[in-house]
Amino acid sequence: MKMKLSSFSPTANLFKKINSNLTKNLGLKTGKTGTVILRLFLIFFLASQPAALMTSAGQNPRTNTIAIVGGTLVDGTGKEPVANAVIIIEGDKIKEVGQAGKVRIPKEAQKIDASGKWILPGFIDCHIHLTSETSDLEYYRDSNSLATLRALQLMNMYLRCGVTAVRDVGSHVEAMQALLRAQRNGYIDSIRVYPCGDLLTITGGHGYGMHGSMAVDGPWEWRKAVRQMYASGFRHIKISPQFTLEEARAAVEEAKMLGLRITAHGGGFSDTMPPTMTKVAIQAGVECIEHLNEMDDEALDLMAERGVFNVPTLMTYYASYQRDDINRFLVEKRGWTMAMHEMLFKKAYQRKIVMGIGTDANGEYREMYPGIYFDEMRYFQRLGMSPMEIIVCATKNGARILGLEDELGTVEAGKAADLQILKGDPLKSFDNLGSPEIVILRGKVYRF
Ligand SMILES: [Zn+2]
Numbered sequence: 001m002k003m004k005l006s007s008f009s010p011t012a013n014l015f016k017k018i019n020s021n022l023t024k025n026l027g028l029k030t031g032k033t034g035t036v037i038l039r040l041f042l043i044f045f046l047a048s049q050p051a052a053l054m055t056s057a058g059q060n061p062r063t064n065t066i067a068i069v070g071g072t073l074v075d076g077t078g079k080e081p082v083a084n085a086v087i088i089i090e091g092d093k094i095k096e097v098g099q100a101g102k103v104r105i106p107k108e109a110q111k112i113d114a115s116g117k118w119i120l121p122g123f124i125d126c127h128i129h130l131t132s133e134t135s136d137l138e139y140y141r142d143s144n145s146l147a148t149l150r151a152l153q154l155m156n157m158y159l160r161c162g163v164t165a166v167r168d169v170g171s172h173v174e175a176m177q178a179l180l181r182a183q184r185n186g187y188i189d190s191i192r193v194y195p196c197g198d199l200l201t202i203t204g205g206h207g208y209g210m211h212g213s214m215a216v217d218g219p220w221e222w223r224k225a226v227r228q229m230y231a232s233g234f235r236h237i238k239i240s241p242q243f244t245l246e247e248a249r250a251a252v253e254e255a256k257m258l259g260l261r262i263t264a265h266g267g268g269f270s271d272t273m274p275p276t277m278t279k280v281a282i283q284a285g286v287e288c289i290e291h292l293n294e295m296d297d298e299a300l301d302l303m304a305e306r307g308v309f310n311v312p313t314l315m316t317y318y319a320s321y322q323r324d325d326i327n328r329f330l331v332e333k334r335g336w337t338m339a340m341h342e343m344l345f346k347k348a349y350q351r352k353i354v355m356g357i358g359t360d361a362n363g364e365y366r367e368m369y370p371g372i373y374f375d376e377m378r379y380f381q382r383l384g385m386s387p388m389e390i391i392v393c394a395t396k397n398g399a400r401i402l403g404l405e406d407e408l409g410t411v412e413a414g415k416a417a418d419l420q421i422l423k424g425d426p427l428k429s430f431d432n433l434g435s436p437e438i439v440i441l442r443g444k445v446y447r448f
Pocket of ligand 1 (some may be wrong): 127128129169360
């Protein structure tokens with residue numbers, strides 16, 4: 001069963017509508033110039049969306065101090081919720097947090113009354129491919145401009161749901177650069193993106209040939225690829241099998257020398273990629289393993305011992321099994337089932353391996369956004385984690401995985417002012433997540 005893009009994507013319809021209006025009103029033909037003008041128009045149109053929302057909500061973006069009062073704070077550290085909390089925000093940072101009466105509220109502060117509501121840190125998605133195409137046809141018709149807009153669509157969708165930061169583990173390099181620069185220059189106003197740029201793989205390896213991947217062979221090519229991603233402005237590296245220990249070591253060494261974070265796709269993904277790949281990556285010294293695929297207890301013990309993080313991405317596998325488009329070899333010969341991923345989750349949980357929420361909904365699965373993020377949280381709950389622990393996965397652990405625990409992930413003094421205000425108690429039901437009334441990002445208030 002294949003899902004249709006048009007049933008979900010408002011932007012796709014928007015694109016069609018604007019296209020036909022432009023053709024009608026401006027007399028644009030479908031020539032090259034028309035396409036370029038249309039693209040530029042769309043970039044500005046879409047980029048202006050969150051800013052327009054902010055203005056319509058009557059917020060003054062220049063107001064420097066905000067006081068959130070009266071709400072129940074779930075701060076992301078895993079500590080008990082704080083009732084009647086006061087949070088003072090100054091500029092883009094949290095200045096002070098505490099109980100009412102214990103925190104001085106500056107006179108000039110713009111007050112947000114959160115009585116009867118819940119305040120949480122903005123959520124983090126540790127595994128996303130923002131520019132992923134939705135079909136093979138789109139892949140062949142793709143361009144960097146279109147990929148940039150596709151990414152922005154997802155970013156804005158996430159903003160409305162309270163997901164305020166993502167780590168992109170493989171997307172068009174130019175699109176990622178454009179987004180970062182556009183944010184720095186103030187052209188667009190959306191969530192934080194921490195891209196890896198191209199994922200690095202071998203000729204014929206996992207991810208080979210996709211937009212947002214680079215094929216390299218031999219330790220020196222792997223080193224150079226890491227340097228290229230660094231030179232492109234990225235601070236995260238993603239490696240994908242199958243690499244030799246020498247290649248993975250070269251990439252890890254280079255990344256660490258340049259002060260970059262490095263993560264690896266875990267497990268082989270076909271008949272030619274052995275399950276021992278994960279152990280090779282851990283031995284090489286990566287900081288994080290993506291997915292929970294085919295790991296023996298020794299690999300899990302090694303992860304726990306070395307403090308290697310994990311991003312399970314259960315929902316995307318679940319969707320693959322539902323639609324039966326998992327590689328048959330993996331299912332029939334290697335015994336891949338949802339039960340395997342679930343068992344590994346339980347083993348990782350027992351070993352206290354730090355896990356984050358990642359979605360990885362590529363291709364046609366892209367239609368599962370934004371709900372897949374919260375479904376992933378529900379999946380963790382079904383496997384025995386408590387709601388509070390899962391909120392920590394979505395916030396503090398996400399920040400740790402990104403290497404940004406000093407800046408993001410919790411509502412504490414000195415951290416970035418990225419938070420969300422919810423109508424219902426998230427600890428009672430995750431159905432209360434995903435539709436915050438207010439999202440604050442870099443100290444700016446968005447009311448939805
Ligand atoms: Zn992925």
